[in-house]
Amino acid sequence: MTTRETGWRRDRLGLRVWPHRGKVAIVGWGMSPVDRRWDGVSMDKTLGAYGILAIQRCLEDAGVKAEDVDGLLVCPETGAGATGGSSADWGPTRPYFAPPYDSEWGLSRLNAKWLTQNTPGLKNVKYAPEQVPAIGEEMGMAAEAVATGRCKVALLIYGMNNFEGRYRQGGQNEDDHARGDRQWSAPWSTADWLQLSGAVYVQQYCQKYGGTWEELLGPIVVNQHRNGLLKQPSDYEGWGYYAKNGPSGLTYEEYVNARPVIWPSRIWDCDRPCHSVGAFLFTTAERARDMRQKPVYVMNHNEGSARAQRSSQQVLEDAEEGRAWVAKMVYEGSGWRPQDVDIFNPYDGYSMFLPLSLEAFQWHGVKKGEAKDLVKGDISVKGPHPFSSGGGNLGNGRTRTAMYIDSIQQLRGTAGPRQVRVKAETAICAYAPGVAASYICLANSPS
Template sequence: MARNPLKDTLAVVGVGSTPYGRDLQRSELSLGLEAAVRAIADAGIDKQEIDGICGSGMTPLAMGGSGFLSLQGGLGIDRVTWVKNGWLGSAFVYAAEAVFSGLCDTVLVVQTYMRNPGMSRSAAADPFRRRAAQFSDVGGDVGQEDFARRWTHSGEPYAGWMRRYMKDYGVNKDAFGLMAVNNRSHGSRNPHAVMPAPISLDDYYEARMIWDPMQMLDMDVPVDCGEALIITTAERARDLKVKPVYIHAMSLGGTRVGEFYENTLGWTENAFWVAMSGLWDRSDLKVGDIDLFYPYDGYTIDAVALTEAAGFCKPGEAGGFFRDNWDRSENILRLGGRTQVTTHGGGLAQGRAGGANFYAEAVRQLRGQEGPRQAAQASTALIGIGSFFHDPSAVVLRADR
């Protein structure tokens, strides 16, 4: 086992979320402030205890750069000793690293997202945002009037990888479709989901084609939202009233695919495999010990890749594995007959929050706070967030029963 001195020495003690909506007529800053205020209240701490801030929005215009100054000023936090920009899986890991290293003692992680800064009605009224969208990786004239083609650089490579996966392993799209059905089934029980209607596998296959073979139901749902988490030391957490959720192990993965998105040798060489390998090398737990699994679903192929990279099944076997582990009574996955997957509906149902809502859901489930949606006896959660190509993280959280 690799060295893991941070094992269970850190804890998540605060969670805060805003409403999710298709056009909330809000700024990133207002969403970030609301989520942060809720997280601080949830932790039951004085805001002046926060001495680190980490996070981002979808573009540099959001919570990155001087956005930290606006967030700190808006909250009225007098001083911080550490700040950093990060998104997808990296923000949470960066924040935990900062607390463990002593750069700060209590860190606020904030991530805000908007449906599209260049195309939503609220942003369209702002000439600065309209011009900025021309140079952003989101919006602008990409896809012209077809909002489904919302990315400059992401959808096409993932569609290509879907095709390669199907060809290399001789499989159909059932793995992607069953993941979509699972997430929408969970989303139908989540009052905060923007896509609450469940779907069938037939619905998945009948959805509009975007980039062949990627279809509409393979893609997460753009929304306006904000999420915030507070991480501190396990020692400090014991003095708080809230139930702590411990960070047991974590890893960030990276390969040379950052040079070019298509520059990778094979399916099992992408960054998800690197991150998961680094995690299991540092964890006392194994995949069979996991009660809840949260694989990022920016595209369904992400979630399939993470399932295989985590070791729930072998490469190329997800479709058959999902069929064998399907709970027909609830229309959801139960891996190994018990491990529930993406209990909040993920980006496909609740809405795209860059994975921040996966962390938030895992913490609330491990605290036992999800009411009718609560997974019984859940004490461990595996979260995999990020991209084949950048910011991939793997984190195991645990809580005492």
């Protein structure tokens, strides 16, 4: 299938509770090591090699044979290019290697074709769409594929990659001219960067609700790093950049004094681009009952994005309205209310996303302007409000898998030192940049 399938997307209000609620389960996950970037010579550390490793670890976790997999969803983009896409899309060409490393596929990019050809036993895949979105929507696509019978056992693969000197450099950012939509922003040296939006609306947030940038985001960033380090040996070398490579133990003072990027945002407000692959296994709730792990049931998924920018720049009101729309859709589709959500792992490519997501979903009763109050208290996994218990991308590097892995572990009760002390029966997690609606709702019971 070469065209993008879109009929499965749940991207608007009014769709009511997901009709397949509790009928699909995640039964395994696997993660490669998380490196800063591929060194260009170690063939056991290419994105392809890491993809195969993540698949094998995922299947081992689930107790499923590769031969049993009949669905394979692989997002081919790594988001690390000049303005998104793949970092392999531009830059100097390089010499390639003997097959299967005779192109970028397998080195810095993944697709279903390469993985089925090179992963032992993966020979019964019948459903392998070519146009697969990033992991936030990919999760919904995999759940829907199983729910609607396109496949019975679906592997979801998501890789991230980072070439030195290419991330967000080059391409149209090197153009002296501002073309297309960029004519409305680039002349003033801004563009549709979520970091800029975050810098704007968090400053407005502080102006409107009180407090400072550092008081609001400092405790959140420190908490993300703390949670990212809370790993156990069985966590496949740590599924996090900092847990594997250090440095660790970011303090509030270090956060405050860190170098500015888009001031007031510091370097620690940004996730660190990495090189890694994650894998997740979906199947029907019926099959899941007999598998190795306690099933984690999919209760809803959503996609799309709020139409949240009224003028040149998204401002606080836009960001709040957009996220409120997203939260309303997620709660409608799951049938949950804010008080039903135990684990909340929103997306944090930039720290600025987190307080507004927290307020929009009203997790633990937090309403508009109140995130600043919650973060003054105990938001650690040991406390009553274990916010973003996985540590997200800020605490693990840009794997975009931490929110999902932690939610699965919390619901299984296998998060070890990161296991929350409060009830962990339901979870909402996401890779949802800005006002994207790509959330998935999980539970340890199908009802």
